[in-house]
Amino acid sequence: MTALFLVSLASAGEPVTLSIEFTELRSDDGQVVVHLYCDDAGYPKDPSKACETAVADVDGKKATVVFEQLARGVYAVSAVHDENVDGKLETFLGIPQEGVGMVGGSKGIPSFEDASIRVDGDAQLTGSMVYLL
Numbered sequence: 693m694t695a696l697f698l699v700s701l702a703s704a705g706e707p708v709t710l711s712i713e714f715t716e717l718r719s720d721d722g723q724v725v726v727h728l729y730c731d732d733a734g735y736p737k738d739p740s741k742a743c744e745t746a747v748a749d750v751d752g753k754k755a756t757v758v759f760e761q762l763a764r765g766v767y768a769v770s771a772v773h774d775e776n777v778d779g780k781l782e783t784f785l786g787i788p789q790e791g792v793g794m795v796g797g798s799k800g801i802p803s804f805e806d807a808s809i810r811v812d813g814d815a816q817l818t819g820s821m822v823y824l825l
Contacts, residue, residue, distance in 0.1 A: 707761040711816045714771065714793060715754040718823050722775040723747050724755040724793070726819075728767040732804035736770035736794075743767070768807040769795040773821050784825060791821035 714724050727742035734741025744762065748755040750773070757771075772781050773791030782789040794807055795817050809817070 705764075708764060708811060709814045710759040710762050710811055711756055712769065712771075712795060712819045713754065713756045713816070714773070714819045714821050717750055717753045717755065717773055717821055718791060719775060720750050720753055722773060722777045722790075723749050724757055724771060724821075725774050725779075726757040726759075726769060726771045726793075728759065728762075728769060729804065730765065730767060732768075735768050735804045736801060736807070739770075742770070762811060764812050766808050766810050768802075768804045769793075769809065769819065770807075771819055771821065773823075787824050789825045791823045793819050793821040795819045 712726055717724070725745065725747050727736075727739045728744040729735040729741065730743040739745065744759055744767070746757045746759050748757040771793030773793070774781075775790050776782065781792070794802065795809060796802075796807060
């Protein structure tokens with residue numbers, strides 16, 4: 693099943709702004725790092741293959757990550773609540789110790805297609821963060 697979300701429409705070709713708000717974070721520590729992937733290469737575990745990355749500090753157990761001058765297109769979203777600001781997802785026995793997030797309400801690790809959003813204009817989305825440990 694493909695969960696492709698149309699986030700808005702505007703004139704073709706112009707860059708857009710995409711904002712993703714994460715609320716109900718576990719703590720005020722650290723930052724939220726969001727990676728946008730243009731295809732399934734590396735998604736969601738290899739941030740070096742992301743086509744866009746943005747970071748926001750956590751304040752009041754929430755953070756809003758903003759992508760400005762974003763090209764219109766289809767992206768899959770992957771997020772991490774990097775509580776210790778070390779630039780990597782902390783794990784224990786392969787289980788994330790920091791929050792991992794997405795947009796669209798998928799459960800588990802969704803495929804690129806299931807996690808994809810179509811960005812055709814300025815948009816504000818809400819993401820969710822899951823803490824396993």
